[in-house]
Amino acid sequence: MKKYICFDIGGTKVKHGLLLADGSILSKDSYHTHGKDLELFLNEMIDTINMYTKNNTVSGVAISLPGFINPHTGYSKRGGAVKALDNQNLKKLLKKRISLPVEIENDGNCAALAEKISGNAKNCSDFICVTIGTGIGGGIFINGKLLHGHSYRSGEFGFMITQAGNEDKDILHSNASTNALIKSYKKLKNISESESIKGETVFLESSHNSSVKKLLDDWISNVSYGIYNLAATLNPQKILIGGGVIAQQSLIGTINNKLDQLHWWKDIKIPVESCKYQNDAGMIGAMYHFIQKKGK
Template identity: 70%
Template sequence: MEKYICFDVGGTKVKHGLLLENGTILSQGSYSTPCTNLDKFIIKMVETINMYLRNNHVLGVAISLPGFINPNTGYSEQGGAVTALINQNLKNLLEAKVPLRVEIENDGNCAAIAEKTSGNAQNCTDFICVTIGTGIGGGIFVDGKLLHGHRFRGGEFGFMITQANGKNFGDIWHSTGSTSALIRSYKKLKGISEYENVKGETVFSEATKSKSVKKLIDGWARNISYGIFNLAATLNPQKILISGGVSSQQDLLSTIKKQLDDLPWWNDIKIPVELCKYRNDAGMIGAMYHFIQKQRL
């Protein structure tokens, strides 16, 4: 069975792994994302690829990347939080340094591809995958096909305005429903410096013993519910799946569903809201499936 080196690049961590073509993860790890320095970004990725190549025959490198990605060329017009990749072609940069084919797709699209291929959307022709992390993104399947959009911006849900704030017009979903948004609110509540490192797990853990933190999470989940409501009303999919590191939190789904049920119009458009099968591994697995699809073309 063929092996692939897979990366899921996020605004905080770069997850990587050695995967079999059936989606089995043989080994995996992560490192902090060099968001602003292109040279460091490339060096770290090449080092990781060479580490896997020392003891394995590998068919290629598959990458899940944030931002506006052209999957046909590998060009990223926007890199999300990874500003080093703005107007760069990571596929070309890596293929010049490693003896392997490289294929790249948007991270939200990768999560959707993983779920459609062997996850919780195998029997769906129309579904949405929402990824919650440093920002919010996702992927859309319509009539069994991934919707990239005219300029590869399909699924950029984080840019939806979900709340109005007077002269500021509104807050986009990135700034209200992402894990980063939750951590910012937690730091403000606790009087913690914005520069101090706090993980989402810390916030959820403290919520079990602090009413104020639990209230904070409920408000954050309400912000997530607004975006999910809008997507359900706009596209009427068979289901909406949630992925990203935060999806591993045990009570997240039930908290979001409670907030949705509190919206007076939800019953008119209600659809199943579930977790992705692959949770935080969806990006890597979907990137590999995308690579295999490109091979067949």
């Protein structure tokens, strides 16, 4: 079975792995994203690719990338949290240095593709995948087809305004992402912005600290508002939630409880579930995209 080198590039970490065509992950790891230095960013990708090709025969490199990505050319008008890729074409940049074929797709679309082909949306023709991480993204399937939008910007749910006029928290990126949760936690605890804090820290402390519990509760409410708006707009069969934060097993149930508290949810209610692949969805979806494009 053919092997593929897959990258899921995020604002905080670059996840990478060696995958088989059936979605099996032979090995995986991650490193810190150097999102502001293009040369350093490229060198680390090349080093990782060389590491995998040293002892493996691979069929290509598949990449899940944040931002406004043209999946046909690889050009990113905006690289999301990876500023170095604004107005760059990572596909062309890599092909100058390696001989392997390269394909790139938006990270939210990759997650949705993974769930559609072999995940929790296999039997759905219409569904939405929402990814919660450094920002809020996702993918939309309508009538069995992935929706890219006129300028490849569909699924950018993080730009929805849910708190108009509330300082820097107007949009979902700023009030419902994992980054937003950590930022609020640091402010509450008077922790330096430069200190590294994981989302799971907030969840753990919420069990015995009422102030942190209130902070987390407000954050989950913000997540539920975004989900509500998507359900009201597109009426999908289901909405799947992905990202590392979904490892918190109680989160999906709490989100559903929040939705049930919204007066009009009963009129538009749909199933809200977790993604099957969670943190691996980007890599798996990137590989599926590669296979669809190359036919191999």
